Amino acid sequence: xxxxxxxxxxxxxxxxxxxxxxxxxxxxxxxxxxxxxxxxxxxxxxxxxxxxxxxxxxxxxxxxxxxxxxxxxxxxxxxxxxxxxxxxxxxxxxxxxxxxxxxxxxxxxxxxxxxxxxxxxxxxxxxxxxxxxxxxxxxxxxxxxxxxxxxxxxxxxxxxxxxxxxxxxxxxxxxxxxxxxxxxxxxxxxxxxxxxxxxxxxx
Numbered sequence: 001x002x003x004x005x006x007x008x009x010x011x012x013x014x015x016x017x018x019x020x021x022x023x024x025x026x027x028x029x030x031x032x033x034x035x036x037x038x039x040x041x042x043x044x045x046x047x048x049x050x051x052x053x054x055x056x057x058x059x060x061x062x063x064x065x066x067x068x069x070x071x072x073x074x075x076x077x078x079x080x081x082x083x084x085x086x087x088x089x090x091x092x093x094x095x096x097x098x099x100x101x102x103x104x105x106x107x108x109x110x111x112x113x114x115x116x117x118x119x120x121x122x123x124x125x126x127x128x129x130x131x132x133x134x135x136x137x138x139x140x141x142x143x144x145x146x147x148x149x150x151x152x153x154x155x156x157x158x159x160x161x162x163x164x165x166x167x168x169x170x171x172x173x174x175x176x177x178x179x180x181x182x183x184x185x186x187x188x189x190x191x192x193x194x195x196x197x198x199x200x201x202x203x
Contacts, residue, residue, distance in 0.1 A: 003173045003176070003177065005176070005177050005180040005181070006177070007181065009173075009177060010174060010177040010178065010181065013170050013173045013174045013177065014174060016166075016170050017167065017170040017171065017174065020162050020166050020167050020170065021167065023162065024159070024162045024163065024167070027155055027158050027159050027162065028159055030095050030096065030155050031152065031155045031156055031159055033094070033095040034094075034095050034097075034148050034151060034152040034155060035152065037094050037095070037148055038145055038148050038149060038152065041141050041144055041145050041148070042145065044141055045138050045141050045142065045145075048134050048137050048138050048141070049134075049138065051134065052131060052134035052135075052138075055127060055130050055131050055134065056131060058127065059124065059127045059128070059131070078117065078121060078124055078125070078128075079128065080110070081110045081112055081121075081125055082107060082110075082125055082128045082129055082132060083107060083108040083110055084105065084106075084107060084108070084132060084136075085106040085107055085108045086106050087102070087104075087105055087106075087136045087139075087140070088103040088104040088105075088106060089101060089102060089103055089140060090103050094144075094148065095148075095151070096151075097147055097148055097151045098147075099143075099144040099147055099148065100140050100143050100144060101140070102136060102137050102140040102141075105129075105132060105133045105136045107129060107132075
């Protein structure tokens with residue numbers, strides 16, 4: 001983009017440069033914060049998946065019973081007694097981004113005949129609910145990561161724009177204007193000296 005080779009334009013470019021240099025560290029800090037939180041969330045997901053796997057293993061015997069016991073028809077299997085109603089979430093703010101915060105997983109109240117199911121049904125249902133809660137926690141964190149990753153991409157684009165385009169471009173504009181103004185000043189001095197010599201010769 002062509003710039004005017006004037007003092008006013010030089011001042012405008014210097015003001016713009018100061019603004020870019022003042023704003024860039026804020027963007028870089030935001031970029032770092034987003035990267036840290038995304039990594040922490042990814043580690044938290046891995047930890048939750050490990051804990052969920054342990055919970056699944058603890059129920060492995062019963063899970064085998066659910067899958068292999070023909071006493072329970074599909075519509076009456078123990079897994080049908082655990083029905084998610086809704087996930088309750090709060091909203092949080094990370095580096096200016098609104099993100100979901102897991103609050104509670106609520107289940108529908110399902111009535112069942114205790115005489116129809118084995119004695120361990122209540123404990124099994126608690127285990128299944130815990131496993132479902134891990135899914136809800138992981139899904140909430142994955143949603144958070146998606147939102148933060150989108151913001152990180154936008155912030156990184158801005159950092160690159162400032163670092164690689166705007167600041168170098170503005171510095172070059174200031175340099176070019178400075179050279180031009182200096183040349184103009186030198187030319188004016190030379191013209192002044194020539195005019196003075198002519199006046200001296202005339203007199």
